[in-house]
Amino acid sequence: MAIRDEDILVVDPKPLGRLESVYLPEIFRGFGTTFRHFFTSFGAGRTNKALQYPEERKEHSAPEDGGMEVSNFRAVHRLNRDEQGRPKCVACMMCPTLCPANCIHIVAAESPWEDREKYPAKFEIDELRCIFCGMCEEACPVDAIELTPEYDVVGMSRQEMIFDKEKLLHVYDVTIDKKPL
Numbered sequence: 547m548a549i550r551d552e553d554i555l556v557v558d559p560k561p562l563g564r565l566e567s568v569y570l571p572e573i574f575r576g577f578g579t580t581f582r583h584f585f586t587s588f589g590a591g592r593t594n595k596a597l598q599y600p601e602e603r604k605e606h607s608a609p610e611d612g613g614m615e616v617s618n619f620r621a622v623h624r625l626n627r628d629e630q631g632r633p634k635c636v637a638c639m640m641c642p643t644l645c646p647a648n649c650i651h652i653v654a655a656e657s658p659w660e661d662r663e664k665y666p667a668k669f670e671i672d673e674l675r676c677i678f679c680g681m682c683e684e685a686c687p688v689d690a691i692e693l694t695p696e697y698d699v700v701g702m703s704r705q706e707m708i709f710d711k712e713k714l715l716h717v718y719d720v721t722i723d724k725k726p727l
Contacts, residue, residue: 600698620678620693623671624721625714633715634690637664641682641691649675650682669711674704694721 565571597604626634637654655667682691694717701707709717 603698619695620680621697622673622694622699622717623676623682623709623714624692624694624717625669625711626690626692626718627715632659633666633669633711634688635666635669635686636662636688636690637666638687640685640687644681644685646679646681647675647677649673666711669714671709671714672707673699673701673709674707696721 628634635652637652639652639654642648642650642652649672651668651670651672652666653668654664657663657665659665678693680693683693691714696717699707
């Protein structure tokens with residue numbers, strides 16, 4: 547279907563003046579905004595909000611007083627353990643099904659334990675692909691996967707940032723004392 551000539555609206559831009567054509571008024575207006583923010587940021591009791599990372603760290607935590615404010619900060623995943631030290635995951639496939647980034651991969655196997663049918667023979671999360679939305683945490687019926695407040699995980703290659711079951715259980719061991727968000 548072609549566009550008809552009467553459906554086309556021709557807009558003629560207003561011609562620029564001599565001063566406007568060199569953009570000098572806009573440059574000076576931009577400098578004025580920059581200087582105004584620069585000088586007002588040091589006055590009236592304002593302080594510098596920049597942290598000197600890694601010496602200073604921003605600690606994200608849930609509210610201690612049980613108030614209504616809830617932290618929405620989410621970082622690295624962990625795979626929780628049950629009372630016997632086994633992974634809590636029952637390989638129900640809810641987390642990879644609901645993951646919008648498709649970064650969770652589980653291979654289920656028949657469980658060697660009598661209290662469940664399946665367990666994850668392979669469990670991987672691509673932390674570089676993850677958008678940290680928390681859908682996996684919400685979908686899990688046994689609270690096997692959680693997002694921790696740990697945000698300074700470093701990998702020298704892409705492969706190092708794909709967390710397998712052992713690495714996710716290690717994150718649990720390291721963060722067991724920290725309350726998940």
